[in-house]
Amino acid sequence: MLTVKNLNIFYGRKQIIENASFSIKPGEIVGLIGPNGAGKTTIMKTLLGLTKFTGSITFNNQPITANNHKALQNVGALIENPAIYPFLSGKDNLSLYSTDKGEVAELITKLQMNSYIQRQAKSYSIGMKQKLGIALALLNHPQFVILDEPMNGLDIETTILIRKIIHEYAHKGTAFLISSHVLSELQKVMTSVIILNQGHIIMDVPVSQFQERDSQQYRLVTTDNQTAIKLLTANSITVIPTSTGLIVNKDALSQIQQILFKNQVWLRELVPNVPSFEKKIITVLKERRENSNGK
Known part of the structure; x- marks a missing residue:
């Protein structure tokens, strides 16, 4: 049209x-x-x-x-x-x-x-x-x-x-x-x-x-979030505690699951931490600025 x-x-x-x-x-x-x-x-x-x-x-x-x-x-x-x-x-x-x-x-x-x-x-x-x-x-x-x-x-x-x-x-x-x-x-x-x-x-x-843009973060809930924070932090894994769970980076998921399993801390929930529409727009604009500055 x-x-x-x-x-x-x-x-x-x-x-x-x-x-x-x-x-x-x-x-x-x-x-x-x-x-x-x-x-x-x-x-x-x-x-x-x-x-x-x-x-x-x-x-x-x-x-x-x-x-x-x-x-x-x-x-x-x-x-x-x-x-x-x-x-x-x-x-x-x-x-x-x-x-x-x-x-x-x-x-x-x-x-x-x-x-x-x-x-x-x-x-x-x-x-x-x-x-x-x-x-x-x-x-x-x-x-x-x-x-x-x-x-x-x-x-x-x-x-x-x-x-x-x-x-x-x-x-x-x-x-x-x-x-x-x-x-x-x-x-x-x-x-x-x-x-x-x-x-x-x-x-x-x-x-x-x-x-459908890939989420780079995941939210997880465990049987013992406080212990999970201590274990992951001790292994140099960034963890952001929130009221609904722990936010972690996507690329650390495999290591996180191994650490928790080894220490008998079980996962109750693991889902992508999908940002709001507004945050996605801000991310796109930020990426554009960073790419332009990189040039």
């Missing part, structure tokens, strides 16, 4: 994005992740033809450029802040961009905005404006939706609702590119992850593949 090849973006003489290439298929929910200043919003704006670039961007085999936006007729977006006319009601804002009254009414109900949709948008809270912005992005049955920090200002119930709506649209074939600092929420919706660092794409994989 969307193909980006060798994307380079400059602000003046400063290069913001360097040789970025990726593709998005129908129904995919792609998370665009990276530290502040990595270039996430810049890429999103460029996909909408809002910045000049070199390389190529095509949507349904039609080119997108700073001067050619024809392909964007089937693309919806929420970038940074919702583009809302403050003195119009929420419903009038939606009606400006859609002639389908049925779709407008459906989105208002779907996003639970009926109680305030007739009020002027200037009176809306941050969360209300955000929901209206998401509704604008979903108007006209888009094939591809770009969302920049969509969970901004939303309470827990609304966040769950938005997550459900994204899944619903994706199931019907709509593709999403979503950037968010709330990684725990992004993890619950995305099917693929693109990690961006200092203008470079350093990872572009399905979420399932990313989650």
Whole structure:
């Protein structure tokens, strides 16, 4: 559906994005992740033809450029802040961009905005404006939706609702590119992850593949953890005690099992110590920095 090849973006003489290439298929929910200043919003704006670039961007085999936006007729977006006319009601804002009254009414109900949709948008809270912005992005049955920090200002119930709506649209074939600092929420919706660092794409994989990255640590529980700590420490094996067991390095497992067996300390549990999604992202970025410094 969307193909980006060798994307380079400059602000003046400063290069913001360097040789970025990726593709998005129908129904995919792609998370665009990276530290502040990595270039996430810049890429999103460029996909909408809002910045000049070199390389190529095509949507349904039609080119997108700073001067050619024809392909964007089937693309919806929420970038940074919702583009809302403050003195119009929420419903009038939606009606400006859609002639389908049925779709407008459906989105208002779907996003639970009926109680305030007739009020002027200037009176809306941050969360209300955000929901209206998401509704604008979903108007006209888009094939591809770009969302920049969509969970901004939303309470827990609304966040769950938005997550459900994204899944619903994706199931019907709509593709999403979503950037968010709330990684725990992004993890619950995305099917693929693109990690961006200092203008470079350093990872572009399905979420399932990313989650399967080998754990270098294991958590073990024994019949006598205190004795196990003394035995392993005496053999120069690093042990990190926690409330749920002992954390040890993967490469020491064979030696650990021999020591414990020899001293009649039995294993009750031995499982990979799988880090959280956030920690995995931090590890990937750290590895990238270390490799760059090594060069």
